[in-house]
Amino acid sequence: MTTIENMLKQEGPMLSSDLVRRLASFEKVTINTASQRITREKNLQKIGGFFKNNQSLVYLAEQSKQGLVYPVFEGLIQQHGMKYWNTLNAIKGNGGRMNRSYLECYTNYPLTPVVSHKPFDEVMQMFVQEGVLVYDQNDYAFSAKFHAKAHVNFVGKALEQIKYNVLEHFASLQRNIGMVSFETGEILAEYGNFRWGYKGVSPVIGLRKRKELGFVVADILLGRPIHLKDVQFFTAKLATIMSYNNAPRLLPYLLTDNMHPTALHHLKEKGIVVGFIDELFGEKYAELLKELILLLKRAGESLNGDHPDKYLDLIRDLRKYNSGLLNNIRGALFEYMVGHLHVIEGAKIEMGREIYDQTGKHEIDIKAEYNKELVFAECKSTKSPIDAGMANSWIIKKVPAFHKWAVAQEAYKNLKPEFEYWSTSGFSEDALEKLKKFQASGKYIVRIYGPEEIKKIAADANDKKLRDAIDSFYLKNLA
DSSP states (O other): OHHHHHHHHHHHHHHHHHHHHHHHHHHHHOHHHHHHHHHHHOOOEEEESSGGGGOEEEHHHHHHTTTHEEEEHHHHHHHHHHHHHHHHHHHHTOOOTHHHHHHHHOOHHHHSOBBTOHHHHHHHHHHHHHHHHEEEESSEOOOOOTTSOOOOHHHHHHHHHHHHHHHHHHHHHHHHSSSSOTTTTEEEEETEEEEEEEEEEEOGGGOOOBBBEEEEEEEEHHHHHHHHHEEEEEEEEHHHHHTSSOOOOEEEEEEESSBOHOOOOOHHHHHHHHEOOOOOOOOHHHHHHHHHHHHHHHHHHHTSOTTTTTHHHHHHHHHHHHHHHHHHHHHHHHHHHHHHHHHHTTTTEEEEEEEEEEEEEEEEEEEOOSSSSEEEEEEEOOSOOOOHHHHIIIIIIIHHHHHHHTTOGGGGGSSEEEEEEEETBBBOOOHHHHHHHHHHHHHSEEEOOOHHHHHHHHHHHHHHHHHHHHIITTTTTOO
16 A cells, blocks of 8 residues: 555545645655646545635545545535535535535536636536536436435425525615515526525615616525525625626615524625515514415425324414415425324324435335334325326336335335325326225325315314314315
8 A cells, every 4th residue: 555545544535635734744855746646546535616726625435435535525615616515505505405406506617608707508517527526407406326315305395495585575665665676576596697595786876877777686595594605605695796897886675594603794894685584574574474484395204203293383373374385385294294194103204205216316204103014194285186198107117116215124114005096186087096996906005185085084083173173174176
């Protein structure tokens, strides 16, 4: 084993500049000589492109297999590649997965190439090639080997719906007070070759520059304490735009519900308006958002806890204060309801786990563990009945994948897999025929729950809050 390999084996993966200095000191050679020796070393692996001054993360192949590389990479990118770390930070704050359009907002990468700035697509491809992220044509997510803890897909989607709802209310506020022209406000819009949570053209005299109108732009950070490092993507985007020749005047907002004083001071120093949710829309509005986000992030933990019906209280309050948001996250809350019904029956549940097989990725909406059974529940709260294609996909792909995964788990070797399909809007004739034929085949234990079955469960439930929620929210348009 060479000196360089031995250093990496003893001290772990490290930046190329650190390795050069250590080798130069140990061998008592010049920095240039040490650098050349490392360049010629054949048995080294490298991750480059993310660190300042063209540095690379250097490691041994065996360290990758041992899971030692990515934790070091994540720590070093924050110190030496902040503009790239912003991407990982945004995805982490969204539960491990984020829609492309939202992620574009939280980076300071332009949407199309400009001088001295890598565009968004190029940077994302770097992350995918290095195995840090995966992309499914809609969302970017942490790879399983980068973050072993599985992300919960519905959490990220629900968080994005919450952000969209707040941005809609912000757009209405800006329009109603005359800050932007009536038809110009856009959500997830492009301005200055960057993506923003909101953009509007402003006729306000203080934002005009000769005859040119100014702009209002905004991004949103919710659901966690916001520190200085979390807001630097925003100031970086603004700095780039303001460096353009003849840049128009801007009124920039950063919407948030919880900001550390250091970050607040930094933003105010930069002339950015910090829009606290409670001050813009009221304390009750902000309180409900915080409770909802906490509930979503804890997912199955909250249903397995002492107050599994907490989501029912939120449904009641949201109907009064934010019915639009309530309807937008109906799907996530339906999964909570199905999980709650299993908890009532004595199960321990998990929500949103993703598994992989040769046919691709499959999300388990609800996994309910009983003493003798392991139930996989598919939950759909759609406006239209489940069609034959969706039913067929569940029958052909998901059920076999879930079954194969379950029987391969040592923890579940004594539990019999069972499968349920829940739909608030029921099933088309073709879909129901396929599902019943599948059920009758006897290959698997299958149960089908449409609106009539859900109504019966509500009627039989010894829980008034649950019955009210099913009757007046989940199935209110189906009576």
